[in-house]
Amino acid sequence: MPEIYEAKLIALGLELPPAPQPVANYVPTLISGDLLFISGQVSKDATGHVIAGHVGIACGGITVEQGAQAAKLCALNVLSQAKAALGSLDRIEQVLRLTGFVASHADFRDQPMVINGASDLMVAVLGDRGRHTRSAVGVASLPMGAAVEIDAIIKVR
C-alpha cells in the first residue's frame, strides 16, 4: 500500500525528524479508542537544535517568521510521533486539536501568525485531514527555552 502522506512529505522536500523519546515517567503517545494523544512537542530539529527565544522583535525576541518556522518544527515532531505510534501517517483520520503555546512577552499579540506555521504544514501534508481546531496562546516560557510547544489529539483509523 502506498504511503500517501509520506510521499507528500517527500514531495514537499520535508523529512520527519526521529520521534523524540521522553527521558521521564511519561510517554510521547497514547491511543484510546480512536483518539491518539500526543505529548507537547517543542521546536527542536532532527539534530537536536532548539529554536529558542520569545517571539516578537519589539521585545528583543525572534521574528514572527522565525516563530512560524519553530511551529512548523513542532508540527513535524507531532507527525513523527504519530507515525511512530500508528506505523503510518495514512492511519490519520483527522487532526482534531492542536494547542499551540508561544513563548511571548506581554505585548506580543501575533500568536496566530506563529501557529500558522504548524497549521499550514498539517494541511500541506494531510490535506483536509490536517484541518484541525486549535488554540494559540502566549506563555511566559517553555522547556529548553523553546519558542513554541504544540500538543495534539488526532482521530485514527
Next chain:
Amino acid sequence: MPEIYEAKLIALGLELPPAPQPVANYVPTLISGDLLFISGQVSKDATGHVIAGHVGIACGGITVEQGAQAAKLCALNVLSQAKAALGSLDRIEQVLRLTGFVASHADFRDQPMVINGASDLMVAVLGDRGRHTRSAVGVASLPMGAAVEIDAIIKVR
C-alpha cells in the same frame, strides 16, 4: 421542536455573535463521535471589538469585573460556534471542558473569578448541561491583545 436554549438566551437578553470564521488553515469546530472540539475563542464581541488588556488593576490592567465580562464574551462565542456546528444548541448534551487562558501579569491570582464569567454564562443558558470541568491559568499574552481566550470540548447528542 422548540429551541430551548436559544429561548433561554433571549430570556436572558443575550444574543449570539456571528460565529467567527478562521482566516487560516484551521477550523472553528470538529465533531468526532460524540465529542465536539471548539477552537480557542477570544473576547471579541459581535461588532469585532476586542476586550483587550491584562487583567489586574494593580499592574495597570483591566478590572476583574471587566475580565469576567471578557470571559462571558468568549463563552458566547463558544456557544455561537457550537450552534453553527450542531444546528441547534439543544444538541448539547454536556459541556465537558473549558480551558480558560487569562492575560495576566506575574502577581495576578484571581483567574478563577475571571473565568467565572464564562462558567456562569454556560450554566445560565444550559443549566446542568453547562456545568463543565475547567482550568483557569494566567498567560503572558493572547491573540489581538485579548484579555481572555477559552477553548472547549462538548458532548453532543
Next chain:
Amino acid sequence: MPEIYEAKLIALGLELPPAPQPVANYVPTLISGDLLFISGQVSKDATGHVIAGHVGIACGGITVEQGAQAAKLCALNVLSQAKAALGSLDRIEQVLRLTGFVASHADFRDQPMVINGASDLMVAVLGDRGRHTRSAVGVASLPMGAAVEIDAIIKVR
C-alpha cells in the same frame, strides 16, 4: 475486592487530600463514555496550604525541587478527584493526558523537571497505567499564586 492502588499509596506513605469542591459554576470531574475529565488542580495540600510562587531561584522564586513537590501535590489532588468520581482508583484504566502549567518567569526553562514531580507520582502509584502523555509549559501566574496547576484526562474501566 482489594483496593490495589490505594494500598500502594499507603505503602508509599502518601495520603489523598480531600477532593476540593469548586465554589463556582463548574465541577471537579465529568465522565463521558470511558473518559474522565478532571478540572485543573493547583498545588494545595490537605490543610489548604498553597505552595505558591514562581519556580526558578534565578528570578527570586522557589527551587525546582519545591516546584516538583508542588506538582506532586497537584497529582495527589488529581487522584483524589478521580477517586471521588470513580469510587476507587482501581477503575483507572490509563492516565491519558496531563497538562502541567508552571508559574514561570521568562528565563525559566526547566518546566519538565517540575512536572516530573507529578509524572513520577502517577507511575509510583499506578504503574504503567499512570504513564501518560503530557505538556509542560511556563505560565505568567496561577490561581491563588500557586506554583503549579495540572489538569487531566483519564480512561476509566
